[in-house]
Structures are given as C-alpha cells and as structure tokens.
Amino acid sequence: MGTAIATEKANIPFAAEAELDQRASERTIFDLHAAGLLSDAARNEALTVLCPAHHWWCWANRALLFVGAALTLAGVVFFFAYNWSRMPAVAKFSIIEVGLWVCAIGAIRRGLNRLSGKVLLLAACVFVGVLFAVYGQTYQTGADAFENYALWALLILPWVMLGKFGALWVLWLVVTNVALILFWIQFEPLERFDGVFLLFPLLAGMNALALIGYEYGLAQRWTWLEGRWIRHLVWLSVLVYLSIPTIAFIVEPEFDNGSMLGLLVMMVALPAGFWYFRHRAADLPCLAFTVMAASTAILTFIGKVLFEISEGAPAFFLFGLIVLGLSSAAAFYLRHLNKEMRHVVSA
Amino acid sequence: MSLALKRPTLGQLIDHLQAQGLLDEAARVQIVAHANLRSARHGEPWFVQALLAAGAWIAAICFIICLGIAGFLDGGESALIAWGAVFIIAAAMLRNLTSHIFPTQLALAVSAAGHGFLLAGAGMLFESVASVAVTALLLCLVLYPVYRDALHRFLSCLLASGCMTAWIMMDGVGELLHVMMLAKILAIGLVFMYRNDLTWLRPLGYAMALSVPVNLFLVVLPETAAEMHWWPANVVLAGALVWLYQWVAGGWENLRKEPLIVAVVATIGLAAVTTPGVLAAIGLMVLGYARRDMLLLAMGIAFFPAFIVVFYYELQTSLLTKSYILMASGAVLLAAREFLNRRGWANLEAAV
Structure with missing residues (x-):
C-alpha cells in the first residue's frame, strides 16, 4: 500500500504539486469536501485553521464600521438635500458644523492609526462637502457650482494627506474629477466650445498622475496603500476617459475638438500601461482593462471601415464574426496570462 | 507551526x-x-467571462440585424420561432462538439440570437409579456442541463429571471416580486450553502445572486414604488440573513452565542427600520466572505452605492424620511459594532 502511494505520489506532475503552494481558501475546502476528499471532521478542522473566530470578528468589525458609516453619511446627505423651507440657514450651518467638528475631534481622539479614526476623518471630509452644498443652496450659487467642489478638494487636502487612508484619497480624487468636469461645463457651454473632447485627456492625465503617485507610494512601501482596488479603479478611469475621444475621433475625425489628442494619448497609454502592468507591477485586471480598451478601439475602427464600404447583411455578418474573433483572441490571451502569472506567484 | x-x-x-x-x-x-x-477548470477570472459575454452579445445583435436585412425574418412570428429554434439547436450542438474558445463564443452568440428570435416570435404570436416570460423560463429549464457551458447557463438564468420580472411588473402584480425573491434566495442558499458539490448549479446561484438586487431596484423605483410595500421583502431578507448566520456558525444551536444573538437582534432591528437593499447587500457580503467568494463579496459591496442612488430617486417617500431610514440603519450597525467591541468580541482593531 505504502509503495503504491509513493509511486502514485511520484507520478504527480510538477504543475500539480505547485497547486500546494497556493494559499488555501475556504472555497477550496468546500470543493474538496463536496468532492468527497475531506471528511466532515477534516473540513471543520480546516475551516477552523483557515478562518478562526477572530478572523470573522475582525471582518465584521470593519464591515459594520464601513457600512454603518456609509449609511449614516448617506442619511446626512439626504437630510440636507431635503427642501428645508422652515429651517433657518443658521440652524442648517450649525448642524453641519457641529457634525464636522465632532467627526474631526473624534478622529483626533481615536487616532489616525486606527481604522475608526480614519473613518471619522472621512466623515469630516464628507461634512465639508455637505457644508458647501448647503452654502450653494442658501446663497443661490447652486449646489453644483464648480467652485464648491474645487474648494472642497482644496480644503480637505491636508486632512487627506494626514489621513493615510486609501478611501479618503479616492474621495478626494472623485471630488477633483467632478470639479474639473463642472468647470469645463460651466466655464463655457459645450455647444460653443471647440475643444469639447479636450476635457477627457485632461481628466485622464489627472488620474494618471494620481496613479503614478499611488505606484510611487507602493514602491516606498506605504502599507496603507496596499489595497489593489485603488489601482484598478484609477487605471480603469484613465482608460474610460481616453476611450471616449478615441472612439469619437475614429467615428468622426475632427482635428479641432480635442478628440485627436485623446487618440494620441491613448496610443501612448495603452503600450505604456501594458508594459508596466505586465513587466513592472504584474496586475492581471489592469492588463485586462488595457486589452479591452484596445479591443474596443480596434473594433470601432474596423466597424467604421466596414460599414462605410457596405451597410448590407454581409457587412453585419462579417462584423459579428470579427467581434467574436477579437474577443476570443483577447480572452485566450488573458487566460494564458492568468495561468502564467499564477505560476510566477506560486514559484 | x-x-x-x-x-x-x-x-x-x-x-x-x-x-x-x-x-x-x-x-x-x-x-x-x-x-x-x-x-484548470475554475481559474477563469470574472473579467474574461465578462469579455466573452459582451463579445457574444454584440455578435448576436449583428447576426440578428444581418438576418433581418436579408429578409429571413419576413415570415412574421412563425419565421422568428423557426429561426430561433434552429439557431438554439445548432448552438447547443456546436458547443457540445468542442471546447475551443472561438466555436464556444460562436455558439454563445448564435444561441443569444436564437433566444432573441424565439422570444420575439412568442411575444408576437400570443401578444403578451407572459408568453415571453414562460418561453424564457422553458428555454432555461430545457437548455440548462443540455447546454454545458457555465456562461450560457448564467446568462440563460438571468434572462429568464428578467423576463419573469418584466411580466410581474407589467401585469400589475408587483407583490409577486417578493415571492420570486423568496424563491431566488432559496436557490442561492441551496447552491452555495447546501449543495456545494453540484458545481454545475453555480451559474444558477450567481444569476440569482445578481438578480435579487435588481428585483429590489424595482421595488423602490419611482414608477413602481407606489404599488409596492417594502415589508415583505424585509421579512424575507431578514429571515434569509438569520438562516445564513446559522450556516456560518455551524448550526442553529450556535445562534445562542452572544455575538450571534447580537447579529440576529441587529438584523431584526434593521428589518424594522431599513430598506430591503441594505439587507440584501449585507447578505451577499456575509455569504461572499464566508465562502471567500470575491464575486459575491464584490456584488454586495457594489450594490450599496447603487441602491443608495436608486433610493434617492424613489418618489413615494420624502427625502427627509429616507434620511431618517438611512441614519437609523447606520446607527443600528454602528451600535452593534460598539456593543461587540465593548464586550470584547470584536475588539481586535489592528493599527492600519
């Protein structure tokens, strides 16, 4: 029996043994139990080892804090969005400022090295935004005036820098993006503005700068930046912003509306992003976004050429096949990359 | 060690x-x-699946337009039904013949086009949304065991669920949404909690997990909210959460432990004050974390902001009432956390 097992073990290919070096997960344990390879007792022991009770409480602690704070803050925003005709302005401002101070002092008391302190600081930053929105309502500047968002971003910047909290940086980036978009819309009405698509490369550039800062932070081992979701979100936003003028230029080439600049920046961003996320900071979701953005641009170009030649049934049939071919090729390549990256990680 | x-x-x-x-x-x-x-089988990331699904849908639309221009569909509903059946059968045969990526994609696109033809034909023939919903459901039931492709199974379940929902909403029996939601929650529980061995059922589980939040959007959307009540959905979802807690804890008897009593009390408190979207998002997050299933966890997290935005535009309730609902919901969760911290259960907040 022992010899048979030894022979069988020796026959396991190297790639199979490499699976043993992957981090175990509850899902694997459920699968193994479902396949009859683990007894009930073995499954329970494995789950106890993988996820002891304190892991659950740690997760619940964070989840309750984030979800509870998010709901409460959303409630505050809804409260001030309500058309308060009978509440005097001084009362509105007082409530907001009390909330702001309570959160800011709470953050200091809890300490910015604790999650609850960081969430309180985030809440204080949201209160600053609410303050500007109510100011806009009260003094008829409009809650969506770009100055409100620009000032909001400017005023919370020191807190954002002190907070060392990824979610806070993302909030700041979102506010900054909205400020730039509103500036573009409000400064000059879109219909009369020639460089209508110039906004998108600008937004992409701003987010790309934020991404470079994030990558620099990672290189400096700022552990509070370790959640990869920030990288995914920001790189996706860069590609979406660049895809809009790129598609616009392919569909209707105009040289004075800023779309060509978007296309040119896209032509630099795609290979640069691919190289970076393939060779410098291996990241499959970012590579996938890059491949998808490239596929979208290529398909738009092919569709444009094809439907200019003919709009008949064969053109639609051919385009359908090309879409299938390109998406299959992209998926095939991403699968290959996924396997390759898994083995690099396990090695 | x-x-x-x-x-x-x-x-x-x-x-x-x-x-x-x-x-x-x-x-x-x-x-x-x-x-x-x-x-090798399940290592496929979600974005590859999304890319394949998007490619197949665009191609399917192109094929439908192609056949329409070529005049193949001029025969009315009978032509649509016939072409739909031919496309679906051909797609199922092609998919069962090979697992290579391009034919698989082609089969998916052809099947999607076939579904479009068949559903349009059924709708025109019987002139009712009900016929479309029943056709989609029958197609899902027949094709699920036959068409052995996880992505197709997922999309087919999602389509059937969407058509059933449209039928319920358009025929003015909106309260049936709660019954459908109960059925979906039972399916999710069965697939992810009790029959984990049946991997072929997982696409059904994911489709149902995605469609429950979509159902809840409909419960609060401006056009439908006036005819709907939240409380049945809250009761169903609170019951589902307690069911989930006992599974996570390893049995009903473990619900007697203090932190789980707190969880149950907080859930009942939430059900009393909140909207169903909050309960559904929490359910997906807890199930996702328990299984370390990033897809379910991400669905739960993404559903929160989406639901809050939809909730903002719900017209039946004033913004003031909504703000009280949200603040009360947040307060319940923060109070539960504070209690657990004070009792030492969750007092593990590490420096971050």
Missing part, C-alpha cells in the same frame, strides 16, 4: 490535517490531483 496567524498554503493545511490524523497519504495524493484539475 501557528497556522491560525497566517493564511496557510494548501500544502501546509494538508500537512496539518495529516498531523491531526484527519487525512491519510492516499487522500493527499487525490487532493493534489483534484486541486490541479479545479484550478
């Missing part, structure tokens, strides 16, 4: 189980082979 402090590798875990006498050497060999096979 302290496995509890750091997440172990599969190899370390197997060694640990062997040391505990819970696993023999033969089982280890089988586990390695199984893990490798599982990795």
Whole structure:
C-alpha cells in the first residue's frame, strides 16, 4: 500500500504539486469536501485553521464600521438635500458644523492609526462637502457650482494627506474629477466650445498622475496603500476617459475638438500601461482593462471601415464574426496570462 | 507551526490535517490531483467571462440585424420561432462538439440570437409579456442541463429571471416580486450553502445572486414604488440573513452565542427600520466572505452605492424620511459594532 502511494505520489506532475503552494481558501475546502476528499471532521478542522473566530470578528468589525458609516453619511446627505423651507440657514450651518467638528475631534481622539479614526476623518471630509452644498443652496450659487467642489478638494487636502487612508484619497480624487468636469461645463457651454473632447485627456492625465503617485507610494512601501482596488479603479478611469475621444475621433475625425489628442494619448497609454502592468507591477485586471480598451478601439475602427464600404447583411455578418474573433483572441490571451502569472506567484 | 496567524498554503493545511490524523497519504495524493484539475477548470477570472459575454452579445445583435436585412425574418412570428429554434439547436450542438474558445463564443452568440428570435416570435404570436416570460423560463429549464457551458447557463438564468420580472411588473402584480425573491434566495442558499458539490448549479446561484438586487431596484423605483410595500421583502431578507448566520456558525444551536444573538437582534432591528437593499447587500457580503467568494463579496459591496442612488430617486417617500431610514440603519450597525467591541468580541482593531 505504502509503495503504491509513493509511486502514485511520484507520478504527480510538477504543475500539480505547485497547486500546494497556493494559499488555501475556504472555497477550496468546500470543493474538496463536496468532492468527497475531506471528511466532515477534516473540513471543520480546516475551516477552523483557515478562518478562526477572530478572523470573522475582525471582518465584521470593519464591515459594520464601513457600512454603518456609509449609511449614516448617506442619511446626512439626504437630510440636507431635503427642501428645508422652515429651517433657518443658521440652524442648517450649525448642524453641519457641529457634525464636522465632532467627526474631526473624534478622529483626533481615536487616532489616525486606527481604522475608526480614519473613518471619522472621512466623515469630516464628507461634512465639508455637505457644508458647501448647503452654502450653494442658501446663497443661490447652486449646489453644483464648480467652485464648491474645487474648494472642497482644496480644503480637505491636508486632512487627506494626514489621513493615510486609501478611501479618503479616492474621495478626494472623485471630488477633483467632478470639479474639473463642472468647470469645463460651466466655464463655457459645450455647444460653443471647440475643444469639447479636450476635457477627457485632461481628466485622464489627472488620474494618471494620481496613479503614478499611488505606484510611487507602493514602491516606498506605504502599507496603507496596499489595497489593489485603488489601482484598478484609477487605471480603469484613465482608460474610460481616453476611450471616449478615441472612439469619437475614429467615428468622426475632427482635428479641432480635442478628440485627436485623446487618440494620441491613448496610443501612448495603452503600450505604456501594458508594459508596466505586465513587466513592472504584474496586475492581471489592469492588463485586462488595457486589452479591452484596445479591443474596443480596434473594433470601432474596423466597424467604421466596414460599414462605410457596405451597410448590407454581409457587412453585419462579417462584423459579428470579427467581434467574436477579437474577443476570443483577447480572452485566450488573458487566460494564458492568468495561468502564467499564477505560476510566477506560486514559484 | 501557528497556522491560525497566517493564511496557510494548501500544502501546509494538508500537512496539518495529516498531523491531526484527519487525512491519510492516499487522500493527499487525490487532493493534489483534484486541486490541479479545479484550478484548470475554475481559474477563469470574472473579467474574461465578462469579455466573452459582451463579445457574444454584440455578435448576436449583428447576426440578428444581418438576418433581418436579408429578409429571413419576413415570415412574421412563425419565421422568428423557426429561426430561433434552429439557431438554439445548432448552438447547443456546436458547443457540445468542442471546447475551443472561438466555436464556444460562436455558439454563445448564435444561441443569444436564437433566444432573441424565439422570444420575439412568442411575444408576437400570443401578444403578451407572459408568453415571453414562460418561453424564457422553458428555454432555461430545457437548455440548462443540455447546454454545458457555465456562461450560457448564467446568462440563460438571468434572462429568464428578467423576463419573469418584466411580466410581474407589467401585469400589475408587483407583490409577486417578493415571492420570486423568496424563491431566488432559496436557490442561492441551496447552491452555495447546501449543495456545494453540484458545481454545475453555480451559474444558477450567481444569476440569482445578481438578480435579487435588481428585483429590489424595482421595488423602490419611482414608477413602481407606489404599488409596492417594502415589508415583505424585509421579512424575507431578514429571515434569509438569520438562516445564513446559522450556516456560518455551524448550526442553529450556535445562534445562542452572544455575538450571534447580537447579529440576529441587529438584523431584526434593521428589518424594522431599513430598506430591503441594505439587507440584501449585507447578505451577499456575509455569504461572499464566508465562502471567500470575491464575486459575491464584490456584488454586495457594489450594490450599496447603487441602491443608495436608486433610493434617492424613489418618489413615494420624502427625502427627509429616507434620511431618517438611512441614519437609523447606520446607527443600528454602528451600535452593534460598539456593543461587540465593548464586550470584547470584536475588539481586535489592528493599527492600519
């Protein structure tokens, strides 16, 4: 029996043994139990080892804090969005400022090295935004005036820098993006503005700068930046912003509306992003976004050429096949990359 | 070796189980082979699936337009039904013949086009949304075991669910949404909690997990909210959460432990004050974390902001009432956290 097992073990290919070096997960344990390879007792022991009770409480602690704070803050925003005709302005401002101070002092008391302190600081930053929105309502500047968002971003910047909290940086980036978009819309009405698509490369550039800062932070081992979701979100936003003028230029080439600049920046961003996320900071979701953005641009170009030649049934049939071919090729390549990256990680 | 402090590798875990006498050497060999096979089968990231689905849908639309221009569909509903059936049968045969990526994609696109023809034909023939919903459901039931493709199964379930929802909403029996939601929650529980061995059922589970939040959007959307009540959805979802807690805890008897009593009380408190969207998002997050299933967890997290935005535009309730609802919901969760911290259960807040 022992010899048979030894022979069988020796026959396991190297790639199979490499699976043993992957981090175990509850899902694997459920699968193994479902396949009859683990007894009930073995499954329970494995789950106890993988996820002891304190892991659950740690997760619940964070989840309750984030979800509870998010709901409460959303409630505050809804409260001030309500058309308060009978509440005097001084009362509105007082409530907001009390909330702001309570959160800011709470953050200091809890300490910015604790999650609850960081969430309180985030809440204080949201209160600053609410303050500007109510100011806009009260003094008829409009809650969506770009100055409100620009000032909001400017005023919370020191807190954002002190907070060392990824979610806070993302909030700041979102506010900054909205400020730039509103500036573009409000400064000059879109219909009369020639460089209508110039906004998108600008937004992409701003987010790309934020991404470079994030990558620099990672290189400096700022552990509070370790959640990869920030990288995914920001790189996706860069590609979406660049895809809009790129598609616009392919569909209707105009040289004075800023779309060509978007296309040119896209032509630099795609290979640069691919190289970076393939060779410098291996990241499959970012590579996938890059491949998808490239596929979208290529398909738009092919569709444009094809439907200019003919709009008949064969053109639609051919385009359908090309879409299938390109998406299959992209998926095939991403699968290959996924396997390759898994083995690099396990090695 | 302290496995509890750091997440172990599969190899370390197997060694640990062997040391505990819970696993023999033969089982280890089988586990390695199984893990490798599982990795090859299920290692597909979600964005690859999304890319394949998007490609197939665009191609399907092109094929439908192509046939429309070519005049193949001029025969009315009978032509649509006939072409739909031909497309779906051809797609199922093609998919069962090969697993290569391009034919698989082609089959998916052809099947999607076939679904479009068949549903349009059924709708025109019987002139009712009900016929479309019943056709979609029948197609899903027939094709699920026959068409062996996870993505197709997922999309087929989602389509059937969407058509059923449209039928319920358009025929003015909106309260049936709550019954449908109950059925979906039971399906999710069955697939992810009790029949984990039936991997072929997982696309159904994911489709149902995605469609429950979509159902809830409809419960609060401006056009429908006036005819709907929240409380049945809250009762169903609160019951589902308690059911989930006992599964996570390892049995109903474990619900007597203090933190789980707090969880149950907080859930009942939430059900009394909040909207169903909050309960559904929490359910997906807890299930996702318990299974370490990033897709379910991400669905739960993404659903929160989406639901809050939809909730903002719900017209039946004033913004003031909504603000009280949200603040009360947040307060319940923060109070539960504070209580657990004070009792020492969750007092593990590490420096971050």
